[in-house]
Amino acid sequence: MNSDIEQILITESELQAKIKELGSRIAEDYKDKIPVLIGVLNGAVMFVSDLIRACPIQLNIDFMAVSSYQDSTESSGVVKIIKDLDRNISGRHILIVEDIIDTGLTLSYLLETLQARHPASIKVCALLDKASRRRVNVPIDYLGFQIPDKFVVGYGLDFRDLYRNLPYIGVLKPYLYEGITGDNDI
Numbered sequence: 001m002n003s004d005i006e007q008i009l010i011t012e013s014e015l016q017a018k019i020k021e022l023g024s025r026i027a028e029d030y031k032d033k034i035p036v037l038i039g040v041l042n043g044a045v046m047f048v049s050d051l052i053r054a055c056p057i058q059l060n061i062d063f064m065a066v067s068s069y070q071d072s073t074e075s076s077g078v079v080k081i082i083k084d085l086d087r088n089i090s091g092r093h094i095l096i097v098e099d100i101i102d103t104g105l106t107l108s109y110l111l112e113t114l115q116a117r118h119p120a121s122i123k124v125c126a127l128l129d130k131a132s133r134r135r136v137n138v139p140i141d142y143l144g145f146q147i148p149d150k151f152v153v154g155y156g157l158d159f160r161d162l163y164r165n166l167p168y169i170g171v172l173k174p175y176l177y178e179g180i181t182g183d184n185d186i
Ligand SMILES: O=P(O)(O)OC[C@H]1O[C@H](OP(=O)(O)OP(=O)(O)O)[C@H](O)[C@@H]1O
Pocket: 040, 041, 042, 043, 044, 066, 067, 068, 069, 070, 075, 098, 099, 100, 101, 102, 103, 104, 105, 106, 107, 157, 158
């Protein structure tokens, strides 16, 4: 698996140091509230589980699963809810936790969908931002790292549901996905 990685972009210790920093900021900002942290499955699973352990305040967690990439490295632009929240978020302080913001289409859809449920506030925490690829403007309140326009895997991020279990963020060797556009290429 490691031999499919062209370059390690963010090491395990860099990830963990940044998550401690983000956790402290979030804990300070929400110390008088009980926020609901919403992990966006599947990619954010590792990030959200490390982030909540770095956040020593009262909080709730919930998860949504959405997908726009399926088996491709390009967003289809169509976001689909696969699993919705388990709770009513009306009047609650919401923090969306994402692994990566790329085109911004997924987050834009989530913000619109969740805003319609009348939360007290909504903020966004993202581990990675690929700003050069943005197609819609979206706010990021807590950010881990800006990254270049490369397809990355590891620490929750996949290609064809593989590589999520790498403990670092790496760039996948392009020959592994070049020419692949979707399911028909499998
Ligand atoms: O800004 P965007 O271009 O919309 O891309 C960001 C989204 O893409 C990834 O999800 P994906 O659809 O690959 O599902 P996954 O989390 O299950 O891997 C990632 O987890 C974000 O949710």
